[in-house]
Amino acid sequence: MICIFIDALKPEYIEKTTFLKEIAENNLSGNLEVTFGFTSILPSFLTGCYPDTHRKIDLFDLDQEMKPKTKSRLLINLRLLLKNNRFFFTPLNSEYYKYFKVSQEKAWPQKNSLPVKTIFDILEDKKLISIDWPNIYINRKSKLFFKNDCKTVLDITKKLIKSKPDFLFVHFLDLEIAHKYGTTSNELKEKLTEIDNAVRELAFLDDNLIIFSDHSMDEVREKFDIKERLDSLKLDFGKDLVYFIGSTFVRFWFKSQEAKKSVESLLRSLEEGRIVNFKEYNLPKTCDLIFLANFGTIFYPNLFNTEYQAMHGWDPKIQKTFYIIKNLKGKKDTHIINLLPTILDLMKIKKPKLDGNSLVNE
Numbered sequence: 001m002i003c004i005f006i007d008a009l010k011p012e013y014i015e016k017t018t019f020l021k022e023i024a025e026n027n028l029s030g031n032l033e034v035t036f037g038f039t040s041i042l043p044s045f046l047t048g049c050y051p052d053t054h055r056k057i058d059l060f061d062l063d064q065e066m067k068p069k070t071k072s073r074l075l076i077n078l079r080l081l082l083k084n085n086r087f088f089f090t091p092l093n094s095e096y097y098k099y100f101k102v103s104q105e106k107a108w109p110q111k112n113s114l115p116v117k118t119i120f121d122i123l124e125d126k127k128l129i130s131i132d133w134p135n136i137y138i139n140r141k142s143k144l145f146f147k148n149d150c151k152t153v154l155d156i157t158k159k160l161i162k163s164k165p166d167f168l169f170v171h172f173l174d175l176e177i178a179h180k181y182g183t184t185s186n187e188l189k190e191k192l193t194e195i196d197n198a199v200r201e202l203a204f205l206d207d208n209l210i211i212f213s214d215h216s217m218d219e220v221r222e223k224f225d226i227k228e229r230l231d232s233l234k235l236d237f238g239k240d241l242v243y244f245i246g247s248t249f250v251r252f253w254f255k256s257q258e259a260k261k262s263v264e265s266l267l268r269s270l271e272e273g274r275i276v277n278f279k280e281y282n283l284p285k286t287c288d289l290i291f292l293a294n295f296g297t298i299f300y301p302n303l304f305n306t307e308y309q310a311m312h313g314w315d316p317k318i319q320k321t322f323y324i325i326k327n328l329k330g331k332k333d334t335h336i337i338n339l340l341p342t343i344l345d346l347m348k349i350k351k352p353k354l355d356g357n358s359l360v361n362e
């Protein structure tokens, strides 16, 4: 089984490709709904479960202990490497960093990287390969690689696939450049052609193939200074509440009922977004409230301190991505939690109890 993860694949891109378009037409394909959040999505793919089971929403969570933290990316990642915790990340470049901690330590192919079994745990006795920058995993053995462009990833994959793994997971990150250049730029078009050719080279190296993405990408149309509005409530950050401004949603942790009430009434009066119902999106209660921006609007100043031309992370029921599964037929929209049970069925492996349902024989 080859599993190709094309990051930031917008369904509309498919029409602009040759090979992806062809295999999408001839095999099971459709729009893919993902889970709400950012760091929640891949865990849902890897476990076949919703976020309220694997408990991830975003890269950063509240740090109750407020431990001091270094902002040096090198130092943080060296420390992780020494502990063999290989989920590397870029620290927040923000004065509020001390209130938060990173929500994941282990890379996905590491043993028990999530509270529920991942595909790497389920298939432990098989031959597994994962090429997901900057880690290469062959079963639980890891190696680092430093360039994350399409050609490097393709070359590594072509070399490793010769050992005939039962399951190979490969992640192409190139389409993420739409964040910077937008979804209709020449830069994006070039990368799309490169990815299309890379997939063509890999697609026939195994009988089973699945292609999917973790999110789409859409242009930013409006920016909204939500901090200014929150500041107007004259609440004390750290004492009354803590909040994390991401570009498409803000998460809140309240220290008092009064703070909760005044924030809620402010948010209800704003037209730029809405309060998220946790149950509707199967989210864990790892924060008290989430305020989601309208499609096309982003909040600022976001804690990542970055400017975006295009973005993802809006309502996943609206902003969908794409998937293709070889050897199955039809056109069907589905949810990312259904991909793992489908993979296990195609590999003829007994499924554990999962939130998702297989697309085989549906």
Ligand SMILES: [Zn+2]
Residues within 6 Å of the ligand: 007, 008, 214, 215
């Ligand atoms: Zn992504």
